[in-house]
Amino acid sequence: MTTGRFGIHGGQYIPETLMNEIKHLEKAYLHYKEVKDFKSELAYLLNNYAGRPSLLYYAEKISRDLGGAKVYFKREDLNHTGSHKINNVLGQVLLAKKMGKTRVIAETGAGQHGVACATAAALLGMECEIFMGKEDTERQKLNVYRMELLGAKVNAVESGTQTLKDAVSETMREWVSRVADTHYVLGSVMGPHPFPMIVRDFQSVISREAKAQILEKEGKLPAAVIACVGGGSNAMGSFYHFIEDKSVKLIGCEAAGLGIETDKHAATIAKGAIGIFHGMKSYFCQNSEGQIAPVYSISAGLDYPGIGPEHAHLHDIGRAEYVPVTDEEAVLAFEYLARTEGIIAAIESSHAVAYAKKIVPNLPKTESVIICLSGRGDKDVASIAKYRGVNLHE
Amino acid sequence: MSKIQNAFKKGKAFIAFLTAGDPDLQTTEELVFEMGKSGADIVELGIPFSDPIAEGPVIQEADVRALASGTTPDKIFEMVERIREKSQIPLVFLTYINPVLKYGYDAFFAKCNEVGIDGIIIPDLPYEERKEVHEFSSKHGIDLIPLVAPTSEDRIKKIAASAEGYLYVVSSLGVTGIRSEIKTDLDSIISVAKEAAKVPLAVGFGINTPEQAAKISKIADGVIVGSAIVKIIAQHGKISAKPVSEYVKKMKEAMI
Numbered sequence: 001m002t003t004g005r006f007g008i009h010g011g012q013y014i015p016e017t018l019m020n021e022i023k024h025l026e027k028a029y030l031h032y033k034e035v036k037d038f039k040s041e042l043a044y045l046l047n048n049y050a051g052r053p054s055l056l057y058y059a060e061k062i063s064r065d066l067g068g069a070k071v072y073f074k075r076e077d078l079n080h081t082g083s084h085k086i087n088n089v090l091g092q093v094l095l096a097k098k099m100g101k102t103r104v105i106a107e108t109g110a111g112q113h114g115v116a117c118a119t120a121a122a123l124l125g126m127e128c129e130i131f132m133g134k135e136d137t138e139r140q141k142l143n144v145y146r147m148e149l150l151g152a153k154v155n156a157v158e159s160g161t162q163t164l165k166d167a168v169s170e171t172m173r174e175w176v177s178r179v180a181d182t183h184y185v186l187g188s189v190m191g192p193h194p195f196p197m198i199v200r201d202f203q204s205v206i207s208r209e210a211k212a213q214i215l216e217k218e219g220k221l222p223a224a225v226i227a228c229v230g231g232g233s234n235a236m237g238s239f240y241h242f243i244e245d246k247s248v249k250l251i252g253c254e255a256a257g258l259g260i261e262t263d264k265h266a267a268t269i270a271k272g273a274i275g276i277f278h279g280m281k282s283y284f285c286q287n288s289e290g291q292i293a294p295v296y297s298i299s300a301g302l303d304y305p306g307i308g309p310e311h312a313h314l315h316d317i318g319r320a321e322y323v324p325v326t327d328e329e330a331v332l333a334f335e336y337l338a339r340t341e342g343i344i345a346a347i348e349s350s351h352a353v354a355y356a357k358k359i360v361p362n363l364p365k366t367e368s369v370i371i372c373l374s375g376r377g378d379k380d381v382a383s384i385a386k387y388r389g390v391n392l393h394e
Numbered sequence: 395m396s397k398i399q400n401a402f403k404k405g406k407a408f409i410a411f412l413t414a415g416d417p418d419l420q421t422t423e424e425l426v427f428e429m430g431k432s433g434a435d436i437v438e439l440g441i442p443f444s445d446p447i448a449e450g451p452v453i454q455e456a457d458v459r460a461l462a463s464g465t466t467p468d469k470i471f472e473m474v475e476r477i478r479e480k481s482q483i484p485l486v487f488l489t490y491i492n493p494v495l496k497y498g499y500d501a502f503f504a505k506c507n508e509v510g511i512d513g514i515i516i517p518d519l520p521y522e523e524r525k526e527v528h529e530f531s532s533k534h535g536i537d538l539i540p541l542v543a544p545t546s547e548d549r550i551k552k553i554a555a556s557a558e559g560y561l562y563v564v565s566s567l568g569v570t571g572i573r574s575e576i577k578t579d580l581d582s583i584i585s586v587a588k589e590a591a592k593v594p595l596a597v598g599f600g601i602n603t604p605e606q607a608a609k610i611s612k613i614a615d616g617v618i619v620g621s622a623i624v625k626i627i628a629q630h631g632k633i634s635a636k637p638v639s640e641y642v643k644k645m646k647e648a649m650i
Binding site for chain 1: 448
């Protein structure tokens, strides 16, 4: 097996033009991650700018209502820019700066990663360009303007399905065209090695904190850690430090859209097959000829036909379980969380809450579960209203 | 020596690319035949892919048209069989890795051999990952044609040494598409590659005018043209044979 593998998954399936660059990136990352100044600079930014550590909140009302294990929320939604994306972005943009880059580019689906990237670029004085599917720029106009306020240029991608996968493809094309001064801040645990490793490492702060926090509060490990999965960065970050603790169930919630029995879903593990795309070997939603399938989810952030290679491996070896959650279940959980705990979480994270609602009642009260609230839901209010037949003015 | 390498024996080779099934396979079949008559020495047949990350807009749109017309690898294999009844021009597939993986490496290359495909170019299969494919391409006698790019630097030698059929020298940074000017220092890339390669060197990406073809053919063994041909097909659709042939003739004549 070649470098950067998780079992059979991963690898570096990218055009030759980028090979020296990603080798250079790997070398730079392995170097700087051990450099004291880099580590302290990143820790300073995470603690003083992004607002870490994030809270591990005991949701007492929901726990009582579900009547089973204690429910804890890892509040990544409270980070600066409103999601876990900032953890990875601060690390990568800082790394890019150390590498002598002056410009960063990134894909975005719902706009969370794009906003985080534009934010870090503004803070660290880098030029920034974001690629976003045209359909998503229309669904998320507010985030487009937010990125522009932060000084980034937003490019609407008109190729293919005009959503997240096309934004990734177009950002790769841009990187091939201009690589010397530019770093691609990939937003999830996907793409060619070393990205799945780098993004996982930067996001693993979630489980490092959560593990210490739950041990302090409960005196023992949780029964389960539950997170939503598109590419899988918040889930990988939430799982990582618990992988060695075999008693902790790791559960990733995929977007089942209108249902996995329809063709309107983005449930890669449930319905996908082994493939190679966007630089990695993993599971992908695709047709019988290997054409990447158009996917669907109410959540733009989970609307991706693949999954990170480390998740694919955790699935293969049975260490993590991946379950489909429909739009309807996610919307119900979105509303339930708002009503019960006064938290409007992202529709992405609501997929994890929806699955927790199913399993928590069956777990003993002496146990606990941690759910990653990967982002806040302000961005989703208009689309949830629409889903309920309420048309808010633009 | 492979059939592909033989195509360079008569002088500088003109290598024409088009997307199979754009606008339909019947047109592709006719175009391959006509381009061969007009001076093309090798034809690269693109297998359309939903997400071609190394292509510019012109070939992306060709892929969309080809997929819309129902093109699949099996239908392309059938077309190649028909082409082989009347033409022995060397044929090379250009495909992304996923359709090949999905077909099954062994089955895919066995089929290539059976219908008369001579080589394959896989833009998202760099040197480091070639082994998983090469095992099967070599088993079935299909040349695995690698690419070197302006950023390859210290990688040029090992890639060139691994090349079968020809070495695809990418002229410029970026994706495929017409360029008014090729700015890369091709001379230095080519001189390093030439030393290590046991096969001819062909330059592609951006080339579209007879002047560019003439210039490139002075330093390389072959010139690859894709987007310029695909653009003519986009314009003329099913009745592209004449304008494509005229263009191929003009390009071939410009090369020494």
